[in-house]
Amino acid sequence: MTTISVSAVPANAECRSVLADGRILTVTASRRPRANRADVKCTAPNAPSIAERMQQVVRLARHTEARFDSRDQVMLSMDIVPAADERDWELAAVLADRMVRGLQPIQPTIAQGNSDAWHLGRVDGTVQVGEGAAPVDAVRITHLGALIGHADLSAAVSTVRTWFPLHSGGINDTLGWLEVSVFPLEAAARSEEDSITAPGLELTAQQEVKQTLNAARHFDGKALGRWRTVVRFGQPRFQGGSYQLALVMADRLARGREFVSRGRIIATGCSSAWHAGRVDTVDGRESKLELIFNQVNHGDRVLLPKDWQDCLPPGFAAGLRQKGATLACIDKIGMI
């Protein structure tokens, strides 16, 4: 019996990588029934050693996946041959292999990076999502799970990324991201706000970030004065406080004190009383809901203020569920 897995997944995927000499290499992946063949087959024109290396890299990177599926054979091919000592195409091969099997909800177009520990998912590279004409978003990643914001399980610094809707008048609406990195302090800090930095933000916004984290950690009860924290924003110039819920969730996840979603966390909400764990409503409901609905991927978790629950457009929750995401309208952070 020959079977091929999930039919909704495309049978082809491609990912590009820029070589050192400026040429652009395309890795194309396709899927077909396995039929007693090898799980991965790689070809590179006139370069069997590079094909062998590609197969090795892809197989090692598959060790980080939770779900093993032996029904498909994935064929990977390169259109041009990179130099023998060049390694930055490796990430493109790994991502193409994941995209063609439907494991990569965010589909990057250009990726470069390499790793000495693919079996741990570590990688040193950059990833761009979107075509050249659209605003290109180049993201630096240090492990494969970083594309959906997960913390690296083998790194000493715990880094978690979450997303929030940035409303800037219709066509330019995007999902902005923020990233919280924590590392334990040797000695307790004098005050919580000294141990938090947010480089690149203007002073008032920095102060707000510090106050939010400080208050939310008061609510947590077991986090004060123990962590050195760095907060980064993908787009440091914005107005308003609707990122606060995303910030608080990223902080809790980075400190290992929150359940982990399978995909990204997309949250909007602010609060005047984080020390009580309360979540208040924010403005721009219609446009933000529309943006979230268009951007959401399989496995994502959407967190909205409780007040929005009765004002959701008809079919919003069902539509999200259809896309494989889940929704919660909350008035309080923490367990249930």
Add this chain to the structure above:
Amino acid sequence: MRLFSRRRKQATDTNGLGATLIALRLDDGDLAPAQSTVVIFNAAGHARRAAVGKVSCEQGEMAFCFHPGPYTVDLVPFAAAPEWGLRLRFVVDAANPRVSQQRFDLYLYSETAGRLELSDFAAAVQMALQAELAQGALDLPPCTSLEEWHAFRAGLNQLMYMRYGVTVDDCVPVDVGDEIDYATILQARAAQAAEAERAAIPADTAGTAASTVATPTGLATCLPVGQMSVAEQDARALRRLFLELPALSRELRLLALPEGLDIFQQQQSMLLRLGMAALNVNTMPSLAWAAPDQPLPAADQTLRCAQALIAQTALDEAWPLLARLQLASPEQWPSLLEEADRICANLETGLSLRRTTYVPRTEPSL
């Protein structure tokens, strides 16, 4: 004759039964403690429960005794969130009179060697739970709402009953930050990384020999080292498949199917495939021999064993799938049958690669 052997034997240590020990194997003539239950397996693997007291086995029989509990364990559902846990209280229920084989008895017979400690059991449950959550079979997202929690609880209860045969009494989310400190874990990782870096510096100066370690080819030397040898792992995996595949097929056959010829046909084909896999296991060639009088090299034995472990993993995924099928509504059936197709394919792949004939590697000649 048994008079003499009985006198020489030490009494089996039953301390901790019901607290840190769930079950242990007893020998003929041992005294099972009060409140525990004795299960006796005959040579064919059929179980019967016996009265507490002095255990008397026939020829070829094997006796276990277990305490029904309740037991309490703390589980960490996500490896990335070690300070947020679930406190699980479970019992081993009295025998269900409607089934011919109790699931817990099967678990004892096929997966327990000697003693079943509570900590080992908790580790196994935690791994099963983490795998289910990572694959999306159970959902426990951040800021869980009450409905999501109830759905999770229902799935967890069914999983624990179908996979391990224990009944979940109570399950609450807890903050385990007092026992597990994430900050210390991170500091230990930093220390490890620094150590690795220090070890790498002299190796780099040594020359080419070390540079191979950095490339993935060097990885083949650090295969996972378990407590069990390759032969034991392989034998254990095959024994589990031999014992559990028929039981699994029986449970699948008993499922109440939703209306529709399509689903019925898919279920029949799944049963057929499981039956063929069971036959495949029953006739599996031995690990250590390539052909009569021709021993297999150790490296190839390791490869064969790895394939048997793939089949065992598929079996581990099949029990939770059965639990999900039992709770599924008709619209969930197609996706679950697709999952069943994947598991059957993995099982078949593992078994067929485990039994491939050994061809000695030769260098290509011109």
